[in-house]
Amino acid sequence: MSCGRILKNVSVNEPSYENMSVKRVSVSVEAQGKSHSFRASYRIKRDSVIQINAQKATIPVGKLEITPDTxxxxxxxxxEYYEGALNYLSKRMGMDIGFDMFEAIFTNQLFSFRNNPKDRDFRDFHCVIDDGMYRISSMKDRKLRKVIRKEEKLERYRNRFDEEHLIRQDIYVDPNRFVIRKLVFNDIDYNRTMSLDFSHFEMIDGRWFPEEIRLKYTGKENYEVKVKLSRISFDQPESFNFRIPSKYKQILLN
Structure with missing residues (x-):
């Protein structure tokens, strides 16, 4: 099946919503030999705002609001409360992460990592069969091997897409349900990888949606995050108020 046909089928099966919420999120983190766990919830107003609340046991720990710019x-x-431009988070993570990426991950939807508008429709992506799934990649395997071997090829490829450093994106698509099962980001320049696995899909309002997400990051530091979702709903009445206590100390992040 062609890339275009696969992507069209995925788009058809994506959740259609104006707002969504996940009332119960169980999170466990493994990092540097230590384990942490907490509970959370999140809600999204499409293309507008993402709000996350976190708590340890029954004690509120914090909350986060992300908009397209801040x-x-x-x-x-x-x-304390922190404010900053969204690109601050990108700098801390070492990757150019925008609002659309956060939104797509939280809703199991397609997105292109590249900022170039011409790549939004995945015209430069390539499709193969891998591990029983369709794998849609921003760079062919053969091209990747050539680029890695020679520095001048890497530089030319990077300049072609006007990127400070080169990241290959792989999208794994379930051939039966046409949902995204896995995302992999391979940062070639800095030798680090981030993968997201989506599993335990359930039918919610006529659409398949994952109830488990596993994030794995390997680089100078390694960590793994496992997330279980429940009480998922679409287009139910939601309040997107974000109140900051008046006596809290403000910290600006640039």
Whole structure:
């Protein structure tokens, strides 16, 4: 099946919504030999705002609001709140992460990592069969091997897409349900990889949606995050108020 046909089928099966919420999120984190766990919830107003609340046991820990340009975070324990442009998070993570990427991951939808508008429709992506799924990649395997072997080829390829460093994106699509089962980002320049696995799909309002997400990051530091979702709903009445206590200390992040 062609890339275009696969992508069209995925788009047809994506959740259609104006707002969505996940009332119960169980999160466990493995990092540097230590384990952490907490509970959360999140809600999304399409193309507008993402709000996340986190708590440890029954104690509220913090909340985060992301918009297409900015973010705000409240940390209840130290009575502080943080504000900054969204590109601050990109700098901290070492990847150019925009609002559309956060939104797509939280809703299991397609997106292109590249910022170039001509790549929004995946015209330069290539399709193969891998591990019983369709794998749609931003760079052919053969091209990747050539680029890695020679520095001048890497530089030419990077300049072609006007990128500071080169990241290959792989999208794994279930051939039966046409949902995204896995996303892999391979940062070639910095030798680091981030993968997201989506599993335990359930039918919600006529659409398949994952109830488990596993994120794995390998680089200078390694960590793994496992997320279980429940009480998922679409287009139910939601309040998107984001109140910041007046006496909390403000910290601006640039």
């Amino acid at each position: 973010f705000r975070a409240v940390y209840y324990i130290d009575k």
